[in-house]
Amino acid sequence: xxxxxxxxxxxxxxxxxxxxxxxxxxxxxxxxxxxxxxxxxxxxxxxxxxxxxxxxxxxxxxxxxxxxxxxxxxxxxxxxxxxxxxxxxxxxxxxxxxxxxxxxxxxxxxxxxxxxxxxxxxxxxxxxxxxxxxxxxxxxxxxxxxxxxxxxxxxxxxxxxxxxxxxxxxxxxxxxxxxxxxxxxxxxxxxxxxxxxxxxxxxxxxxxxxxxxxxxxxxxxxxxxxxxxxxxxxxxxxxxxxxxxxxxxxxxxxxxxxxxxxxxxxxxxxxxxxxxxxxxxxxxxxxxxxxxxxxxxxxxxxxxxxxxxxxxxxxxxxxxxxxxxxxxxxxxxxxxxxxxxxxxxxxxxxxxxxxxxxxxxxxxxxxxxxxxxx
Amino acid sequence: xxxxxxxxxxxxxxxxxxxxxxxxxxxxxxxxxxxxxxxxxxxxxxxxxxxxxxxxxxxxxxxxxxxxxxxxxxxxxxxxxxxxxxxxxxxxxxxxxxxxxxxxxxxxxxxxxxxxxxxxxxxxxxxxxxxxxxxxxxxxxxxxxxxxxxxxxxxxxxxxxxxxxxxxxxxxxxxxxxxxxxxxxxxxxxxxxxxxxxxxxxxxxxxxxxxxxxxxxxxxxxxxxxxxxxxxxxxxxxxxxxxxxxxxxxxxxxxxxxxxxxxxxxxxxxxxxxxxxxxxxxxxxxxxxxxxxxxxx
Numbered sequence: 001x002x003x004x005x006x007x008x009x010x011x012x013x014x015x016x017x018x019x020x021x022x023x024x025x026x027x028x029x030x031x032x033x034x035x036x037x038x039x040x041x042x043x044x045x046x047x048x049x050x051x052x053x054x055x056x057x058x059x060x061x062x063x064x065x066x067x068x069x070x071x072x073x074x075x076x077x078x079x080x081x082x083x084x085x086x087x088x089x090x091x092x093x094x095x096x097x098x099x100x101x102x103x104x105x106x107x108x109x110x111x112x113x114x115x116x117x118x119x120x121x122x123x124x125x126x127x128x129x130x131x132x133x134x135x136x137x138x139x140x141x142x143x144x145x146x147x148x149x150x151x152x153x154x155x156x157x158x159x160x161x162x163x164x165x166x167x168x169x170x171x172x173x174x175x176x177x178x179x180x181x182x183x184x185x186x187x188x189x190x191x192x193x194x195x196x197x198x199x200x201x202x203x204x205x206x207x208x209x210x211x212x213x214x215x216x217x218x219x220x221x222x223x224x225x226x227x228x229x230x231x232x233x234x235x236x237x238x239x240x241x242x243x244x245x246x247x248x249x250x251x252x253x254x255x256x257x258x259x260x261x262x263x264x265x266x267x268x269x270x271x272x273x274x275x276x277x278x279x280x281x282x283x284x285x286x287x288x289x290x291x292x293x294x295x296x297x298x299x300x301x302x303x304x305x306x307x308x309x310x311x312x313x314x315x316x317x318x319x320x321x322x323x324x325x326x327x328x329x330x331x332x333x334x335x336x337x338x339x340x341x342x343x344x345x346x347x348x349x350x351x352x353x354x355x356x357x358x359x360x361x362x363x364x365x366x367x368x369x370x371x372x373x374x
Numbered sequence: 375x376x377x378x379x380x381x382x383x384x385x386x387x388x389x390x391x392x393x394x395x396x397x398x399x400x401x402x403x404x405x406x407x408x409x410x411x412x413x414x415x416x417x418x419x420x421x422x423x424x425x426x427x428x429x430x431x432x433x434x435x436x437x438x439x440x441x442x443x444x445x446x447x448x449x450x451x452x453x454x455x456x457x458x459x460x461x462x463x464x465x466x467x468x469x470x471x472x473x474x475x476x477x478x479x480x481x482x483x484x485x486x487x488x489x490x491x492x493x494x495x496x497x498x499x500x501x502x503x504x505x506x507x508x509x510x511x512x513x514x515x516x517x518x519x520x521x522x523x524x525x526x527x528x529x530x531x532x533x534x535x536x537x538x539x540x541x542x543x544x545x546x547x548x549x550x551x552x553x554x555x556x557x558x559x560x561x562x563x564x565x566x567x568x569x570x571x572x573x574x575x576x577x578x579x580x581x582x583x584x585x586x587x588x589x590x591x592x593x594x595x596x597x598x599x600x601x602x603x604x605x606x607x608x609x610x611x612x613x614x615x616x617x618x619x620x621x622x623x624x625x626x627x628x629x630x631x632x633x634x635x636x637x638x639x640x641x642x643x644x645x646x647x648x649x650x651x652x653x654x655x656x657x658x659x660x661x662x663x664x665x666x667x668x669x670x671x
């Protein structure tokens with residue numbers, strides 16, 4: 001059965017739910033958001049990813065109505081949001097600190113927004129009950145926030161934000177306070193709830209793994225600008241810049257000079273070394289300066305130089321990081337640069353083929369590396 | 375042993391500074407007046423042994439407490455004190471809460487200065503500060519001069535020696551006791567809670583009512599008790615600023631002691647006052663404990 005891929009951003013007829021139009025936000029001299037234009041579509045799980053201070057939280061707070069753009073327009077469902085206060089927007093936010101009301105029970109926290117809408121009696125109870133069930137909190141309805149665990153608090157915050165059935169749910173570092181195991185479980189739970197409710201989610205995070213796991217599209221931000229917006233797979237496999245390649249996952253960057261050759265480029269990365277070849281459709285500028293980005297797991301390590309491979313570099317193993325399922329080898333190549341190569345530990349540790357100080361060959365295929373402007 | 379020593383310190387403190395003085399006052403309240411020094415009888419004479427002790431206890435009675443019920447001056451004074459203390463607590467809250475709120479909203483750099491300004495009046499003697507209010511409130515005082523000069527009134531307002539002056543005095547004097555606990559509660563308030571309330575559909579005002587007020591409740595309660603308890607037995611303010619019609623139990627107590635030299639009746643008045651005060655003090659303690667439990671998480 002053919003499955004339709006969810007990709008409204010590729011459909012020109014689709015109307016975006018959120019539109020940022022040339023939005024700039026300044027705090028005094030500091031430019032938090034710099035002339036940013038971006039569309040976000042209904043039912044998307046859109047992740048804003050970036051280091052702290054890149055403006056991702058400011059973007060979210062502008063959507064919620066806590067900040068107003070200095071210039072430009074923000075539209076939600078076609079409506080200009082300028083001058084619309086937070087309490088008049090069909091947008092709810094899940095705060096980083098959860099911001100649960102400590103004087104109210106779990107059920108009352110969830111009911112808080114509904115009561116402001118004027119819901120009462122059986123209708124209110126039914127909705128609260130539904131949200132409690134959705135987030136598996138029924139048992140804790142009568143507890144106060146300080147009487148439940150961090151993971152439960154996180155779910156209360158989610159239930160409270162979802163109770164009003166907003167068009168758009170904003171999540172500010174929602175899983176930051178949870179430990180790793182719980183975070184992973186909760187990520188899947190979030191995706192599940194997002195699918196069930198059909199709400200548009202915009203999530204702010206500095207955790208690239210989290211963004212990759214949950215999001216339909218990831219926007220990588222830096223210094224108030226969006227550097228690249230793409231699906232998690234595209235962000236990882238086809239980054240558009242050294243910044244994105246470096247920010248998402250581990251990457252080796254080889255700087256060099258590229259010259260056109262057949263279906264790609266030949267890259268000279270060092271004096272007297274054989275050129276590397278990479279297949280690509282990208283067109284570099286005139287200068288030919290380029291950066292070659294190769295993911296560690298796409299590099300294979302062999303004792304002998306493999307035959308019929310164009311890209312092979314000799315090096316010495318300096319360090320081995322054993323991660324359980326994987327091992328990362330830090331290999332120093334001629335010229336002193338360190339290259340990371342990763343292999344799956346398919347055999348027992350005692351039978352590992354390489355050890356410290358071994359001379360090895362690193363190789364990769366023509367399509368493994370990405371040619372970037374650099 | 376160490377634990378015992380640690381616990382003993384506060385209990386010893388309580389014994390020496392509260393229970394022993396209270397026992398002495400209670401004993402005097404059970405005695406009779408006498409033209410002697412000290413002006414009551416009996417006094418404890420241990421030299422005559424058991425017999426002396428027995429006759430000493432035989433002479434103690436509840437006569438003075440009975441006397442308090444025969445003259446309506448006393449219960450009127452108690453009621454009037456309760457009323458003045460309760461009303462001035464409400465006024466202090468109404469004045470103090472906005473100040474505490476403004477302090478909590480102020481920029482971090484300003485907070486120590488504002489805190490200092492609230493505490494600053496304590497650097498001057500309480501008596502001098504209350505006296506200076508006479509200069510402000512009297513018929514020829516600064517306030518009346520200013521109001522006449524500005525043309526708002528043509529005749530001076532009579533404020534001094536009325537209950538109004540007493541309320542002004544109490545609110546002024548006890549304001550820091552209201553501000554500080556409320557400020558402490560408001561300062562801890564996480565501003566994202568207010569944002570969350572707005573996000574969920576509250577206006578600024580309803581967010582204040584539904585979030586800020588309930589979360590500063592403990593501070594409000596603490597502040598109210600800290601004002602109400604001392605205001606109930608207040609003597610200096612009503613005697614300096616109040617008039618002849620201002621009836622407060624502190625004044626009655628002073629007159630019994632020093633004008634009438636009737637120590638036993640004065641002591642009985644004091645014992646009853648203490649019993650009245652124990653109720654709010656116990657409630658106050660319970661509030662503190664509840665707060666500690668809530669914060670204990």
